[in-house]
Amino acid sequence: MRGATQTKWLVAATAIALAATACSTSSKSSDDKAASGGGTIAVQLGEPQKGLVPQNTAESEGNQVLFALFAGLVDYDRKTNAPRLQVAESIETQDSKLWTIKLKDGYTFHNGEKVTAQSFVDAWNWGANQDNAAEGMPFFDKIEGSEELAPGKDKKPTAKELKGLKVVDDKTFTVSLKAPFSQFKTMLGYSAFYPLPKAFFNDPKAFGENPIGDGPFQMDGAWEHNKQIKIKRYDNYGGTKAHLQGVTFKIYDNLDTAYNDLRADNIQATNKLPISAMSSVASEFGDRYINKPESGVGYIGFPIAYNPAYQKPEIRKAISMAIDREQITKTIFAGTRVPASDFISPLINGYRKDACGDACKYDPAKAKDLFTQAGGLPNNTLELGYNADGGHKEWIEAVGNQLKKNLGIEVTFKPFEKFGKILDSLQKKEYQGAFRMAWQMDYPSIENYLRPIFSKVAIDSGSNYGGYVNDQFETLLSQADSAKTEDEGIKLYQQADDVLIKDMPYIPVYSYQASAAYTKKIKNFDTDAQSRYNLAEVELAG
Amino acid sequence: MGRYVIRRLIQAIPVLLGATLLIYALVHYLPGDPVQALAGEKRADPIVAEMIRQKYHLNDPFLLQYWNYISGVFQGNLGESLTGRSVSDMIGDAFPYTVNLAVVAFVIEAVVGIAAGVMAALRKGKFLDQLVLISTLLVISVPVFVTGFILQLVLGVQLKNSYGIDFFSVSFNEDDGLRAYLLPAFVLASLSLAYVARLTRTSLMETMRADYVRTAVAKGLKRRRVIGRHALRNALIPIVTFLGADLGGLMGGAVITEKIFNIHGIGGLLAQAVYQKQGTIIVGVVTLLVMIYLVTTLIVDMLYAVLDPRIRYE
Numbered sequence: 001m002r003g004a005t006q007t008k009w010l011v012a013a014t015a016i017a018l019a020a021t022a023c024s025t026s027s028k029s030s031d032d033k034a035a036s037g038g039g040t041i042a043v044q045l046g047e048p049q050k051g052l053v054p055q056n057t058a059e060s061e062g063n064q065v066l067f068a069l070f071a072g073l074v075d076y077d078r079k080t081n082a083p084r085l086q087v088a089e090s091i092e093t094q095d096s097k098l099w100t101i102k103l104k105d106g107y108t109f110h111n112g113e114k115v116t117a118q119s120f121v122d123a124w125n126w127g128a129n130q131d132n133a134a135e136g137m138p139f140f141d142k143i144e145g146s147e148e149l150a151p152g153k154d155k156k157p158t159a160k161e162l163k164g165l166k167v168v169d170d171k172t173f174t175v176s177l178k179a180p181f182s183q184f185k186t187m188l189g190y191s192a193f194y195p196l197p198k199a200f201f202n203d204p205k206a207f208g209e210n211p212i213g214d215g216p217f218q219m220d221g222a223w224e225h226n227k228q229i230k231i232k233r234y235d236n237y238g239g240t241k242a243h244l245q246g247v248t249f250k251i252y253d254n255l256d257t258a259y260n261d262l263r264a265d266n267i268q269a270t271n272k273l274p275i276s277a278m279s280s281v282a283s284e285f286g287d288r289y290i291n292k293p294e295s296g297v298g299y300i301g302f303p304i305a306y307n308p309a310y311q312k313p314e315i316r317k318a319i320s321m322a323i324d325r326e327q328i329t330k331t332i333f334a335g336t337r338v339p340a341s342d343f344i345s346p347l348i349n350g351y352r353k354d355a356c357g358d359a360c361k362y363d364p365a366k367a368k369d370l371f372t373q374a375g376g377l378p379n380n381t382l383e384l385g386y387n388a389d390g391g392h393k394e395w396i397e398a399v400g401n402q403l404k405k406n407l408g409i410e411v412t413f414k415p416f417e418k419f420g421k422i423l424d425s426l427q428k429k430e431y432q433g434a435f436r437m438a439w440q441m442d443y444p445s446i447e448n449y450l451r452p453i454f455s456k457v458a459i460d461s462g463s464n465y466g467g468y469v470n471d472q473f474e475t476l477l478s479q480a481d482s483a484k485t486e487d488e489g490i491k492l493y494q495q496a497d498d499v500l501i502k503d504m505p506y507i508p509v510y511s512y513q514a515s516a517a518y519t520k521k522i523k524n525f526d527t528d529a530q531s532r533y534n535l536a537e538v539e540l541a542g
Numbered sequence: 543m544g545r546y547v548i549r550r551l552i553q554a555i556p557v558l559l560g561a562t563l564l565i566y567a568l569v570h571y572l573p574g575d576p577v578q579a580l581a582g583e584k585r586a587d588p589i590v591a592e593m594i595r596q597k598y599h600l601n602d603p604f605l606l607q608y609w610n611y612i613s614g615v616f617q618g619n620l621g622e623s624l625t626g627r628s629v630s631d632m633i634g635d636a637f638p639y640t641v642n643l644a645v646v647a648f649v650i651e652a653v654v655g656i657a658a659g660v661m662a663a664l665r666k667g668k669f670l671d672q673l674v675l676i677s678t679l680l681v682i683s684v685p686v687f688v689t690g691f692i693l694q695l696v697l698g699v700q701l702k703n704s705y706g707i708d709f710f711s712v713s714f715n716e717d718d719g720l721r722a723y724l725l726p727a728f729v730l731a732s733l734s735l736a737y738v739a740r741l742t743r744t745s746l747m748e749t750m751r752a753d754y755v756r757t758a759v760a761k762g763l764k765r766r767r768v769i770g771r772h773a774l775r776n777a778l779i780p781i782v783t784f785l786g787a788d789l790g791g792l793m794g795g796a797v798i799t800e801k802i803f804n805i806h807g808i809g810g811l812l813a814q815a816v817y818q819k820q821g822t823i824i825v826g827v828v829t830l831l832v833m834i835y836l837v838t839t840l841i842v843d844m845l846y847a848v849l850d851p852r853i854r855y856e
Contacts, residue, residue: 133593135581208626253801254804260699260712264699264712
């Protein structure tokens with residue numbers, strides 16, 4: 001039995017090795033269930049791109065944390081997305097150009113410093129200064145004097161402060177815009193307009209790792225990169241206090257793993273579900289699965305400015321009518337998208353269902369007629385470009401096949417490795433084909449779906465990649481900007497939207513749906529229009 | 543021996559320089575704009591983008607950029623990422639996880655792999671041998687991410703939800719200490735483990751037929767001594783070569799495993815940096831990996847002398 005002793009020896013060695021590793025671990029559980037007060041939870045997050053400075057954070061992950069740490073002048077009603085006053089006591093204007101903002105009492109930063117008019121003015125001046133290269137800089141260009149702080153390439157700023165900002169007293173400041181803008185109040189909930197404490201200006205970099213806000217939660221230790229960001233309730237918060245004692249943003253870069261952690265109740269909520277979960281999440285989470293409209297709209301765009309083949313609106317309209325949106329959203333996106341019938345997202349004040357009318361209704365026969373009458377496309381071919389990194393291949397190919405069948409044309413596909421490459425190519429006026437495009441709002445205003453994508457100024461400094469220009473559209477936009485009230489403004493923006501619907505510079509294909517899920521451990525969970533967690537309102541269940 | 547080691551280390555310098563230059567050039571000439579990549583699906587504001595380019599000297603000619611970078615490296619400064627974090631900090635944060643994971647995987651691979659191989663070789667054609675052959679074939683033919691996800695789902699989710707056993711967590715949890723590494727390390731090691739087992743089996747069977755083993759048996763030595771001292775020691779040479787090269791491979795190849803189990807190590811850092819075209823991070827990580835390769839191959843070469851005294855270094 002010599003062989004047996006050999007085996008025994010090896011088995012013993014393996015067992016010892018495994019036992020040694022097992023012994024050195026403690027059996028303590030990862031989530032701190034027993035915390036006093038409102039308890040603590042963990043939620044899914046992706047690693048924020050850079051330091052958590054509100055003026056310099058444009059991406060969604062960092063924004064989510066800032067949303068818990070900061071309170072702005074306004075926030076948004078989660079149902080209607082209308083702005084409601086938060087730190088501001090009042091925001092008033094006579095002519096939509098000069099705005100007077102008064103602050104409420106009682107708001108303090110997490111280090112005890114009072115939130116004053118100066119806290120806002122300093123923060124905005126910092127954000128508007130091009131030397132700081134803050135991502136939020138474009139948001140200040142409506143304010144008087146912004147060109148002195150951001151004069152452009154190879155030039156030095158000639159001022160340190162925005163001319164248009166004036167501190168009246170501790171609780172009041174005025175904002176003077178270059179031109180009237182009726183939607184200004186709606187913009188003010190965006191993170192670039194959050195206030196900053198004095199401590200920020202001493203060391204912006206350290207601040208970014210351990211931000212001090214004025215919101216319902218404060219940092220609980222510095223940001224642990226790629227691992228977690230812990231926040232705890234700020235008990236001197238000026239607004240409605242949070243229920244939970246603390247929240248851990250657990251950082252994932254793989255949504256499948258995050259979803260499995262959610263299923264095992266290791267985290268309690270996620271606002272991003274992996275594609276693989278789509279078929280099972282509704283049955284597994286029931287009414288704890290949220291699927292509701294999100295701010296994004298997906299389009300098919302055309303390089304109108306330099307490709308004459310697409311210049312006729314009838315051609316674009318015919319293509320639009322030949323797309324079966326219903327089929328694409330149902331079969332390819334499994335209901336995570338809904339057919340678009342307007343250029344505006346359904347959750348925005350001013351959205352009109354079926355505004356697009358016949359142009360967005362699937363009607364292959366009519367489409368074919370219109371297409372032939374308008375003279376068709378050169379060589380009877382159409383190219384569809386998409387970025388191969390974002391899961392767009394399937395739906396673009398489906399659209400291509402529908403066009404092939406319904407218009408009797410040849411469709412070719414052009415994958416770009418990244419979205420940025422499509423943009424580069426359009427910028428250089430190289431790419432001749434149609435392309436996929438999407439827009440996600442910065443602030444919940446109908447204006448944000450029009451000017452940044454379809455206006456003349458957006459050709460150079462915005463996202464008007466098609467190079468669409470229409471004078472009537474421009475006039476309506478500026479009329480809407482100078483409207484005395486918000487509602488009056490919205491009516492005029494809708495007229496501008498009608499111009500787009502007539503011209504179809506882009507074809508709206510679908511609106512995005514936000515999906516989130518949470519475990520039985522919490523209640524009152526929801527996400528806002530930007531898919532951010534409403535952490536201040538979440539409570540432990542039972 | 544000492545002179546041999548010094549010579550090998552000096553040889554490493556041009557290798558490192560060449561590798562960094564090559565990687566730096568590859569990243570530089572990749573299509574796409576790193577500043578736009580940061581902005582994601584939106585267009586980067588032209589002024590902001592230009593300010594970032596100026597700050598990081600992205601407009602300079604390639605050789606000047608490389609010179610600035612490499613002279614910084616020699617002063618111990620690995621540079622800054624485009625998001626303003628120090629690259630040495632980023633590597634310093636990520637590296638320990640990858641090292642721990644690789645070491646645990648290496649131990650599993652070496653211990654279990656060699657043990658299985660020895661057992662199979664000594665019971666050629668028997669049940670245990672068949673078991674090792676079939677199970678390793680299975681492991682080799684299933685992709686790592688499939689093994690990873692299945693184990694994660696079964697051990698992490700279902701075991702906890704159905705039986706309340708919370709031993710293996712779904713994602714990596716630092717507080718769990720070594721236990722947290724077991725499952726990911728096993729997944730990471732599984733493929734190499736199968737190779738090690740098969741290699742050991744073949745190599746040992748080969749040596750068992752050698753003359754000196756027959757002599758040892760004829761002398762009446764105990765079987766354990768024949769196998770352990772005479773056969774296995776010689777059979778180990780190809781296995782040590784494989785294991786040595788594999789240690790470097792484990793560190794670089796942990797991308798998938800790290801991603802499945804949410805371990806934020808070198809693999810994820812590298813993948814993200816490539817995607818964002820962040821040259822300084824890529825070069826920093828790759829330089830480190832090249833260094834690890836150089837050191838492990840050196841150690842492997844020196845181990846030969848321990849295993850086989852006939853091998854000498856000059």
